[in-house]
Amino acid sequence: MAGEVRWLDEEEARAWRSFVDVSTALTAELEHDLLTRHGLALGDYAVLVHLSEAPERRLRMCDLAAQLHLSPSGLTRRLNGLVRDGLVVREPCSSDRRVTYAVLTEEGFRRLADAAPDHVAEVRRRFIDRLDRRQLHELAGALDAVRTPAAAAPRGTAGSAP
């Protein structure tokens, strides 16, 4: 098969390792902050955010799972905790009885509104505010390029240059 391996050169390796490093460290730090100051895991927070932005603050379980990059069972269990704490309720769908809606409660919305300023401040302090405008713009553009395979790369000429 592939006889030669295109290893990462110095800059590529630096970018990749930094990316992994920053994302893991940042996740751990933000999780810790949110958990100790507001009793919310990062996953809980993400659920509340997505629900709060949805029409009527409700989403089908399967749609919510997709938005959160979570498996169906993962979301079920994640929701159990939020339901137990009264931040979210489950509601059956009348038109399709296979479906369950996750609905943000008033208390859930308050908890989110309470936590959000602190969380945003942390995101600023640990990420956004360490970048100037140009860096931020470039970063956003690069990440978009990663998410969107863009136009097909010129396949014939890619592999040869050292």
Added chain:
Amino acid sequence: MAGEVRWLDEEEARAWRSFVDVSTALTAELEHDLLTRHGLALGDYAVLVHLSEAPERRLRMCDLAAQLHLSPSGLTRRLNGLVRDGLVVREPCSSDRRVTYAVLTEEGFRRLADAAPDHVAEVRRRFIDRLDRRQLHELAGALDAVRTPAAAAPRGTAGSAP
């Protein structure tokens, strides 16, 4: 509480959400690839990489845990699986008997050498090769800026003077 919240503007939010999105999606995809094609979890792979780059392919448990952003107990359990599979061995330290070394075995090295080309190819395909040189350079710079608080931000007295 803080009277005003500096919410994220459109571009800031876009950069932050893309960052979270890309890192979670990428992690899941790379993990899946590595697991199905080489029977290695991403965490296993990271252990092997760090050991392979260390002098004599060995590291103290506590140092390895720090490099991997893993708790001591997390590393202990992670290592158990690798030891069971014969990819790593534990060795006591003669000069400080509190210390245990994690040492990469020949088989561990082979498994890593076997998996690395595929993994690097996936990292290229899903990340590196979707960026041009300029984007890559900017990304690496931005991530370094995030990792290193650099000089104090020019934004008023944001830090510690309330």
Added chain:
DNA sequence: GAAGATTGAATGGTCAATCTTA
């Protein structure tokens, strides 16, 4: 006392299987 490593209890995630409904 502090550092290094491990263990126990608890939590959060996945996959495979199941149950209901479309």
Added chain:
DNA sequence: TAAGATTGACCATTCAATCTTC
């Protein structure tokens, strides 16, 4: 048959506690 949600079995990770050694 397939889609949606849940459950059971299992694995990974963390914190707190413990044990040994410095």
